[in-house]
Amino acid sequence: MQVIIVGGGIAGLATAWALHKTGAQITLLEQGPLPNPLGTSVDDHRLIRYPYSTKLGFTRMVGEAYAAWAELWADLGETHYVETGTLVLGGPGNAQNAATVATLERAGLRVGADIEWLTADTLARDYPLLEEAAVADGGYRLKTGGALRCGRIVQALARHLAFIGLDIRPNTPVTAVDPTAGRVTLADGSQLSADAVVVAAGAWVTKLLPGLATRVTPSRQLIVYVAPPSETVAQWQRMPMMLSIDEGNAGFYLVPPIPGTGMKIGDHRFSRTGDPAAPRVFTAEEARAVVEQCRGQIRNLDAYRIIEPKVCFYTVEADEAFVFHQEDKLLAVSACSGHGFKFGSVIGKAAADLLTGKRTLAEVSLWARGA
Ligand SMILES: Cc1cc2nc3c(=O)[nH]c(=O)nc-3n(C[C@H](O)[C@H](O)[C@H](O)COP(=O)(O)OP(=O)(O)OC[C@H]3O[C@@H](n4cnc5c(N)ncnc54)[C@H](O)[C@@H]3O)c2cc1C
Numbered sequence: 001m002q003v004i005i006v007g008g009g010i011a012g013l014a015t016a017w018a019l020h021k022t023g024a025q026i027t028l029l030e031q032g033p034l035p036n037p038l039g040t041s042v043d044d045h046r047l048i049r050y051p052y053s054t055k056l057g058f059t060r061m062v063g064e065a066y067a068a069w070a071e072l073w074a075d076l077g078e079t080h081y082v083e084t085g086t087l088v089l090g091g092p093g094n095a096q097n098a099a100t101v102a103t104l105e106r107a108g109l110r111v112g113a114d115i116e117w118l119t120a121d122t123l124a125r126d127y128p129l130l131e132e133a134a135v136a137d138g139g140y141r142l143k144t145g146g147a148l149r150c151g152r153i154v155q156a157l158a159r160h161l162a163f164i165g166l167d168i169r170p171n172t173p174v175t176a177v178d179p180t181a182g183r184v185t186l187a188d189g190s191q192l193s194a195d196a197v198v199v200a201a202g203a204w205v206t207k208l209l210p211g212l213a214t215r216v217t218p219s220r221q222l223i224v225y226v227a228p229p230s231e232t233v234a235q236w237q238r239m240p241m242m243l244s245i246d247e248g249n250a251g252f253y254l255v256p257p258i259p260g261t262g263m264k265i266g267d268h269r270f271s272r273t274g275d276p277a278a279p280r281v282f283t284a285e286e287a288r289a290v291v292e293q294c295r296g297q298i299r300n301l302d303a304y305r306i307i308e309p310k311v312c313f314y315t316v317e318a319d320e321a322f323v324f325h326q327e328d329k330l331l332a333v334s335a336c337s338g339h340g341f342k343f344g345s346v347i348g349k350a351a352a353d354l355l356t357g358k359r360t361l362a363e364v365s366l367w368a369r370g371a
Contacts, residue, residue, distance in 0.1 A: 014348025
């Protein structure tokens with residue numbers, strides 16, 4: 001089978017990786033350089049963690065993803081994951097956290113072994129950088145969870161795929177897709193056709209496939225790298241990632257400064273606005289507002305200097321599901337809603353399963369809902 005893949009982010013590359021193992025012949029077309037700094041699968045890190053509110057499917061999918069990442073590390077001969085552990089504030093009296101931990105248990109994780117409820121005193125002792133009020137209700141932590149070095153993964157995977165013989169073409173924008181003919185048109189007017197065309201165009205997907213605009217919306221997001229006060233750096237380097245994500249599109253996440261990277265604060269609220277092709281501009285007020293989300297959680301917040309805000313895009317789906325859309329020879333894959341990188345390895349496998357008939361669209365779509 002000959003397959004054209006449009007998009008060299010994690011979804012496109014992982015699909016190429018998984019499909020190649022089935023014997024498919026692959027041409028991957030990326031509009032920019034590889035990695036593309038404007039794509040979503042770049043930056044220093046993307047988080048992977050088990051707590052997924054009451055979404056049992058996504059909770060289980062994290063285990064599948066860890067296994068698939070391990071397979072990728074073996075193929076690459078290098079690992080691009082740093083385990084930090086996961087910290088969530090709010091003890092068993094917090095209904096949302098109690099429900100999340102119950103879901104973790106249904107997925108096979110165990111309180112005592114994998115999950116540890118923490119009292120306010122333990123939190124205050126172990127995490128003195130946090131405000132007393134923030135830890136007053138207790139919390140829980142897991143040893144698992146950490147940072148996937150996403151930019152490095154994309155770079156290493158693209159290089160690996162080219163090395164093992166796939167046709168990987170950076171700086172090759174696709175301007176049109178014909179699902180019936182299995183054909184793509186390139187910016188220079190030339191055309192390529194194949195048995196299947198996979199569109200994994202990230203936040204640009206609705207430009208190529210306007211019909212998908214009913215299912216996914218590009219969303220401009222801001223993250224901010226900060227410099228903590230110098231006397232706290234060593235303590236931050238031992239901190240787990242921190243999640244403060246409420247049900248219903250709220251909250252922030254904090255990535256501690258793992259070796260070689262800065263300390264990052266991300267805004268989990270979806271903007272559902274913006275154009276990924278537009279200039280990536282931001283205001284100082286916007287950046288400050290992201291940091292302000294940590295007010296009341298981090299001591300001495302005013303001493304944290306903003307060093308680099310970054311604008312990034314992803315698509316949002318109403319239920320935060322991943323989208324697999326099949327139409328004749330076309331398969332569109334969208335790793336949506338700001339949580340798709342961790343699942344990139346298994347999203348690629350799911351796309352390969354669909355194209356090789358191992359799983360049906362109904363099966364994959366149900367799985368991709370993560371419910
Ligand atoms: C601020 C932020 C924080 C995030 N944090 C996390 C996190 O902690 N954990 C997590 O799991 N996920 C996270 N995500 C989400 C994750 O990064 C995305 O789900 C994932 O990277 C999407 O990958 P993709 O391959 O679908 O898209 P992309 O990486 O954007 O890849 C799409 C590629 O297609 C190319 N392309 C588009 N149109 C064309 C065309 N016409 N022709 C050729 N090429 C084209 C683009 O240039 C791009 O390189 C975060 C996202 C953002 C923005």
